Amino acid sequence: MARQVNSQRNQEEAVIDLAWPNEAWSDVTKEIFHQLNAGTENGDWTRHPGYLRTGERRLYCRNISEQGKGFEYAIFINKREQRATCVCQFGPYLEGPPSHVHGGAVATMLDTVMGTCAYNVLEGFHLTANLNINYKKPVRLGSTAIFLAKVDKQENRKAYLSAYVTSADGSTTLCDATSLFVQLSQEQMEKAKKYLPQDSHND
Ligand SMILES: CCCCCCCCCC(=O)SCCNC(=O)CCNC(=O)[C@H](O)C(C)(C)COP(=O)(O)OP(=O)(O)OC[C@H]1O[C@@H](n2cnc3c(N)ncnc32)[C@H](O)[C@@H]1OP(=O)(O)O
Numbered sequence: 427m428a429r430q431v432n433s434q435r436n437q438e439e440a441v442i443d444l445a446w447p448n449e450a451w452s453d454v455t456k457e458i459f460h461q462l463n464a465g466t467e468n469g470d471w472t473r474h475p476g477y478l479r480t481g482e483r484r485l486y487c488r489n490i491s492e493q494g495k496g497f498e499y500a501i502f503i504n505k506r507e508q509r510a511t512c513v514c515q516f517g518p519y520l521e522g523p524p525s526h527v528h529g530g531a532v533a534t535m536l537d538t539v540m541g542t543c544a545y546n547v548l549e550g551f552h553l554t555a556n557l558n559i560n561y562k563k564p565v566r567l568g569s570t571a572i573f574l575a576k577v578d579k580q581e582n583r584k585a586y587l588s589a590y591v592t593s594a595d596g597s598t599t600l601c602d603a604t605s606l607f608v609q610l611s612q613e614q615m616e617k618a619k620k621y622l623p624q625d626s627h628n629d
Pocket of ligand 1: 540583608
């Protein structure tokens, strides 16, 4: 169930944490979520909240508010191991090839999971400078996939990551990817400040 949290931003805008199972999640998606969430018990992993804002702006991968029709996902981060893992169920509004997920939707989740993983090493705000994806197998619409990302190298403001996407049972590699995220310099941050959310709900 989505959990309502108060946003300091302004009261009429509800900020809802969607990175929890809801009735649109399949049993497979829920089972993987609970396996990943069990890793938070000893503190090694933390669940990254996924906020749907109900104001005029929405995070792209949280913008389809009809449950189960778009991206249904939760991301878990392991700071010590510089890794992130995501379970994602792709809804019917994400079609590309008939009955399969649009490559851009898979790219969106890779960008988001690796961008979230980059928080393990980069401070402040970072942007995707480069994202390379090898699509190995088409992803069935309505299916559940697992995204596994890790930081491979950090050089100052640059974080180099790799990731791969597997079927729910882990038996099939659907994609692999690499990326570069760049933390904004002070000067770039000054310019970007006016666009940044005013509260901690920046996902
Ligand atoms: C909580 C929710 C989390 C979600 C996570 C976020 C997921 C979504 C992330 C996105 O979708 S971000 C949107 C898509 N990306 C962009 O719009 C970024 C557009 N590009 C830029 O703004 C600038 O090019 C960028 C900030 C990436 C880099 O700034 P600059 O082009 O001014 O270069 P800069 O000097 O700051 O770069 C720092 C280093 O990165 C290197 N670099 C930059 N772009 C590169 C590139 N493409 N390939 C290789 N190296 C690159 C650059 O050479 C330099 O290396 P050195 O320090 O060694 O000299």
